[in-house]
Amino acid sequence: MRRCFNTELGSIQGLGLNLTEATNMQLEKISPLRQTFSLGPAATVSARMAIVLVLVLVCQQVSMPLASGQGIPPTSRPGNPAAIKPKAAASRKPTTKTTIIEFELLQEAGGGALSAQNWLKVLEPLDVSLRVHRPVADDKPGLKEREAGNTRYVTVIGLLDRSGNIELPDRTFTLNDSVKLKEWIEELRTYGVKGTPKGQPLWGMTDDQFAALYDGLMKPIDFETDEMPLKQALEKVPLPADFPLKWSADAGDVLAKRGERVQVRQELKGFSAGLVLALSLSDNGLGFRPNRTPAGNIELLIEPRNSKLEQWPIGWPVQRATFKASPKLYTMAPIELTDVELSDVLVAISKLAETPILIDHAELDSKQIDLEKIKVSFPRKMTTWSLALRQLVIPKRLTRELWQDEAGRVFVWITTTRAGRAKEES
Numbered sequence: 001m002r003r004c005f006n007t008e009l010g011s012i013q014g015l016g017l018n019l020t021e022a023t024n025m026q027l028e029k030i031s032p033l034r035q036t037f038s039l040g041p042a043a044t045v046s047a048r049m050a051i052v053l054v055l056v057l058v059c060q061q062v063s064m065p066l067a068s069g070q071g072i073p074p075t076s077r078p079g080n081p082a083a084i085k086p087k088a089a090a091s092r093k094p095t096t097k098t099t100i101i102e103f104e105l106l107q108e109a110g111g112g113a114l115s116a117q118n119w120l121k122v123l124e125p126l127d128v129s130l131r132v133h134r135p136v137a138d139d140k141p142g143l144k145e146r147e148a149g150n151t152r153y154v155t156v157i158g159l160l161d162r163s164g165n166i167e168l169p170d171r172t173f174t175l176n177d178s179v180k181l182k183e184w185i186e187e188l189r190t191y192g193v194k195g196t197p198k199g200q201p202l203w204g205m206t207d208d209q210f211a212a213l214y215d216g217l218m219k220p221i222d223f224e225t226d227e228m229p230l231k232q233a234l235e236k237v238p239l240p241a242d243f244p245l246k247w248s249a250d251a252g253d254v255l256a257k258r259g260e261r262v263q264v265r266q267e268l269k270g271f272s273a274g275l276v277l278a279l280s281l282s283d284n285g286l287g288f289r290p291n292r293t294p295a296g297n298i299e300l301l302i303e304p305r306n307s308k309l310e311q312w313p314i315g316w317p318v319q320r321a322t323f324k325a326s327p328k329l330y331t332m333a334p335i336e337l338t339d340v341e342l343s344d345v346l347v348a349i350s351k352l353a354e355t356p357i358l359i360d361h362a363e364l365d366s367k368q369i370d371l372e373k374i375k376v377s378f379p380r381k382m383t384t385w386s387l388a389l390r391q392l393v394i395p396k397r398l399t400r401e402l403w404q405d406e407a408g409r410v411f412v413w414i415t416t417t418r419a420g421r422a423k424e425e426s
Contacts, residue, residue, distance in 0.1 A: 097295060099152045099189045101128045105160040106135040115164035122178055126185050132160065141168050145193040154188050190294045203290040203310070209298055213290060216240030217274030218407045225264040225276065230255075230284055233264050237273050239300070243290070248303040254285045265361050275405035278314045283361045287311035305362055314360075315403030318410060322386075322402050325410045329353040329386045329402075336380035337392075343371040345392065346414065353385045360415035367416055369397070 103123060105116065116132040123130050144155040158166040158173075166173045173181050194204060202210045219238045239245065255262050265283040268276045281287055282305055289311045291301040305311070323330040331353075337345065350357040359371070376392045389400050389412070399420040401413045 097147075097150050097152045099154060099192065101126075101185055101188055102153065102155045103128055103130045104155060104157045105130065105132045105166065106139055106141070106157065107132055107160045108162055109134075115160060118164065118175055119160070119166070122175065122181070126182055128185060135159075143168075143188075143193045152192055154193055156188070191292070192296070194292070194296075204292045205290055205298060210290075213240070213243055213298065214274075214406060216243060217272060217277070219273050220270050220407055220409070221268065221273060221276050222270075224267060224269050225280070226267040228264045230262045230264060230280060233280055234277065237276050239273055239277070243298050243300050245288075246291070246299045246301050248301060250304050251286050251302045254304050258284060266359060268358075271356075271409060271411075272405040272407040274312065275314060278312050279358065281305070282314060285362060314358075315405060315411065315413060318402055318404050319408065325404070326353065326355045326402065326412075329355045329412070330384045332382055332384055334380065334382050335378055335385070335388050337376060337378040339375050339377055341372055342374040342376050342392065342396065345376060346371070349385050349389060350412075356409075356411040358411050358413055360413065360419060363415050363419045364398075367397070367418075369416070 103119075105119065107116065116130075120130050139157070141159050142157050144157065146153050146155075156168070158168050161167055164175060171184075205213070217240070221237055223236055225233050234245065262284055264280045266279075268279065271279075277288060277300075281302060285305050286302055287305045287307065288300050288302045289307075289309060291299050293299060300312075303309075303311075318325050346357050346359075364371070374396055376396075378388055378392060386400075386402075393400055393414065394417070397417055398414060399417045401415070401420060402410060403413050404410045
């Protein structure tokens with residue numbers, strides 16, 4: 001199939017041309033006539049890409065000056081990622097805790113002793129002690145937790161109102177709620193006062209735990225990843241020792257179905273450990289999330305990508321103005337493309353704009369979108385790479401977004417319009 005770029009700087013025909021000589025030619029010796037450059041069907045991807053870059057680079061010689069102030073934007077968390085050193089791996093045995101549940105009911109004035117007796121009958125089979133008394137000093141409903149050795153004591157302080165109901169800050173139990181009460185007590189017995197991590201902000205972690213994990217995932221990797229077997233790559237990622245990886249049984253089933261295709265599908269050298277882990281897993285139908293165990297420890301649980309529970313994101317919001325985060329992506333340039341494979345265009349733009357472009361392979365695969373089979377054209381005009389890229393991908397049901405990894409490195413994210421997370425700018 002015919003593939004061509006149009007240029008007003010002359011024509012280059014055939015794959016035998018010395019590209020260095022072509023780019024070193026004096027502009028005054030090049031014919032100003034518009035002609036067509038063709039790539040034959042036998043051309044290799046490498047040859048096509050080399051010529052794509054040469055032609056666009058020649059075109060950019062007349063572009064506007066680049067914006068100043070290049071550099072990596074500040075991370076969304078304080079700290080220098082280069083100063084973070086991985087801790088030596090250490091084997092840790094999970095701590096098994098015995099949890100004792102205690103109920104204290106603050107009896108309102110006029111509250112009857114009969115209600116207290118009824119609650120005793122409900123709580124005794126649940127192995128819960130009960131104490132009823134009038135509130136004194138600063139007594140108020142709430143939850144308390146203390147530990148002594150391997151024993152955890154959880155105290156539930158509730159208000160016993162005149163109707164015989166137990167009122168807590170975030171819930172109320174009646175004598176008819178024995179099933180609901182039993183489920184909640186079992187949750188307290190398993191997870192303590194923090195409760196189950198499911199559905200909680202920050203995956204049920206404290207602010208300090210989240211900060212420690214985020215900072216631990218900032219360290220960039222220093223090895224090439226493209227086509228590396230997944231498990232081999234994950235073994236080399238510098239993950240924090242305090243947050244061990246754990247494979248779920250369902251994740252193992254996903255890998256078994258993929259067979260020999262279990263590998264990293266794009267180059268991620270230089271990106272943070274968190275992004276490498278999240279994207280490498282995603283490309284293979286998996287994801288990970290922090291999981292707080294009943295003992296209170298945090299593990300990084302690998303599970304299928306389609307899990308209903310929120311997983312660690314691939315990238316975070318950019319922490320400063322986008323044109324400052326990636327200046328060359330927003331630099332004006334004369335751009336023109338005719339019937340070129342989108343995959344080749346993305347590689348070329350990534351190099352010319354000096355901004356990595358990462359692909360949401362899992363999402364594209366689910367929609368049967370193959371970038372190597374998509375041809376794109378762009379009429380000659382003066383514009384930015386960001387706007388040109390937007391106009392190239394939107395007709396193909398795709399979108400481009402700007403994100404940063406845990407260490408603050410900015411990248412362009414190509415995904416479907418349905419899965420897009422950011423609001424497109426004009």
